[in-house]
Amino acid sequence: MVQFSEKDLQQLEEKGITREKVLKQIDTFKEGIPFVTLEKAAVVGNGIERFTEAEQKKRGDYFEKHRDRLKLLKFVPASGAASRMFKAMFNFLDAHDPKRETLTEYVERTNDEAVKKFAEGIEKFPFYEKIMDRIEGKYHSQGEQVYYFVKEMLSTDGLDYGVYPKGLLPFHKYGKDTATPLEEHLKEAALYAKTDGVANLHFTISEQHNEMFRAEEKRVAERVSKSTQATFKVGYSNQKSSTDTIAVDLNDEPFRSNDGTLLFRPGGHGALIENLNDQQADIIFIKNIDNVVVDRNLEAVANSKKMLAGVLLQVQSEAFSFAEKLDDETVSIDVMAEAKDFLEKRLNVRFQENYRGLSIDDQRAILKDKLNRPIRVCGMVKNEGEPGGGPFWIKDKNGNISLQIIESAQVDMGNGHQVSILKNSTHFNPVDLVCGVKNHKGEKYNLLNYVDAKQGFITEKTKEGKPLKALELPGLWNGAMAYWNTIFVEVPLVTFNPVKTVNDLLKPSHQV
Incomplete structure (x- = not known):
């Protein structure tokens, strides 16, 4: 049994973490996290819906018809730092000395495709002119220009873009102005998350970037308001320290830093379910900070979002109707059969084989449980390259089958059958969700009740030279x-x- 000192308990209290929670996490390390069991890939006609243009418009129109009575919110996970985006460029600064070799010689020596692509497209970056003004007179050849350009972009006495949050980097250039992802998300929100002229957004950000985000919002909100006829109500929150997780040593004992304190680490983006749970809205749109478009594609993106929201509102309306009927103990067997049919066909719910043998009361309880849950409608994009996270039918240890978004890290890559199911996926997850988080009585669900703790990840790291x-x-x-x-x-x-790497900004979709 793990023993905690008074000092440990004080540390837990300061973080807002209970002793029981830590013990449960230590048990998870000891038991390990099993791989998920893929049943089959979700495909069009079996887990993924595909609509014609006319059907998409119909659902978008349904959303437009009902949106005025709803509180809408756009929720944007935005705590990602840009350091990974510039990884190849940091490597370039370490590996290249322009006094000893030309850029051409460096590329031939290292076969560095990222730098080659960067150099070829350098004039297309939204920050090109800004950096060129700052490095004027410092270089004598095109190769040197690229080196000093990258140095100015990343060094601490230059623009220091590597430490910026992604959401505040210049992504797009319109004439003399550049636009950050934050600004582009405001423009989007004005099109589909606005009610009575007000668009609501919430960004989850790192604590050290609080002031930077507020300053950028102040800088651009008025400009976007004029062009969109919307006012913006923007909220921010940070990942809660109470969602940090305990680290353990290789014997599954709590890891202690050199000063004797317990080591806690941020719990990853899954911790944001707490931030999401704090939001008060009828419909919540979720989209990552780095997934933005230039103005010419805004309408297409907004129409897609409205279509997804229309799908949600239509299915939610039916779900609410059945939930109300099932609240009545005298509900007919026919209505229960209709509710089951609706759950299977519209909400992809699967029932265990013994359902038919249960009593009417037990069947009603199961139907109520399966109906009274938050609903998410997730956009899925056709695979263009290697599949990453995507839509699958999975089976849990109790034989329950459900529709889930699964990452490749959750799959046993040593199991040929599982790998073949993974590779057969036709679509991937672009993080494009529309969520209904209230029940038929207008009460908000506690989202923390719908988490599967067994779908986390255990990774090996080091701290102060020790493995953990x-x-x-x-x-x-x-x-x-x-x-x-x-x-x-x-x-x-x-x-x-x-935009995962800086070179993604060179893609046509990010060029104005």
């Missing part, structure tokens, strides 16, 4: 929403334009 095991919480759209009712809908590729 770290626990990442179930991902926000993975295990953190495992027990939601789920609908997957195919959405166009134009809705997916993430």
Whole structure:
């Protein structure tokens, strides 16, 4: 049994973490986290819905018709730092000395495709002119220009972009102005998250960036308000320290830093289910900070979002109607059969084989339980390259089958059958969710009740030269929403334009 000192208990109290929670996490390390069992990939016609243009418009119109009575919110996970985005460029600064070799010689020596691509497209970056003004006179050849350009972009006495949050970097250039992802998200929100002229947004950000985000909002909100006829109500929150997870040593004992304190680590984006749970809205749109489009594609993106929201509102209306009927103990067997049919066909719910043999009261209780859950409608994009996280039917240890978004890290890559199911997936998850978080009485669900704690991740790290095991919480759209009712809908590729590396800004979808 793990023994905690008074000092340990004080540390837990300061973080807002209970002793029981820590013991449960240590048990998770000891038991390990099993791989998920893929049953089959979700495909169009079996887990993914595909609509014609006319059907998409119909659902978008349904949303437009009902949106004025709803509180809408756009929720944007935005705590990601840009350091990973510039990883190849940091490597370049370390590996290249312009006094000893030319850029051409460096590329030939290292076969560094990222730098080659960067150099070829350098004039297309939204910050090109800004950096060129700052490095004027410092270089004597094109190769040197690229080196000093990257140095100015990343060094602490330059623009220091590597330490910026992604949401505040210049992504797009319109004439003399550049736009950050924060600004682009405001423009989007004005199109589909606005009611009575007010668009509501919430960004989850790192604590050290609080002031930077507020300053950027102040800088651009008025400009976007003029062009969109919307006013913006923007909220911010940080990942709670109470969602940090205990680290353990290789014997599954609590890891202690050199000063004797327990080591806690951030729980990953799954911790944001707590931030999401704090929001008060009828419909919540979720989209990552780095997935934005230039103005010419805004309408297509907004129409796709409205379509997803229309799907949610229509299915929610039916779900609420059945939930009300099932509240009545004298509900007929016919209505119960209709509710079961609705759950299977519209909400992708699967029932265990023994359902038919249960008493009417037990069947009603199961139907109520399966109906009274948050609903998410998730856009899915056709696979263009290697599949990453995507839509699958999975089977849990009790034989329950459900529709989930699964990451490749959750799959046993040593199991040929599981790998073949993973590779057969036709769609991937672009993080494009529309969520209904209230029940038929207008009460908000406690989202923390619908998390599958067994869908987290255990990874190995080091601290102060010592190995440790770290626990990442179930991902926000993975295990953190495992027990939601789920609908997957195919959405166009134009809705997916993430910027994972700086060179992604050279793609046509990010060029104005």
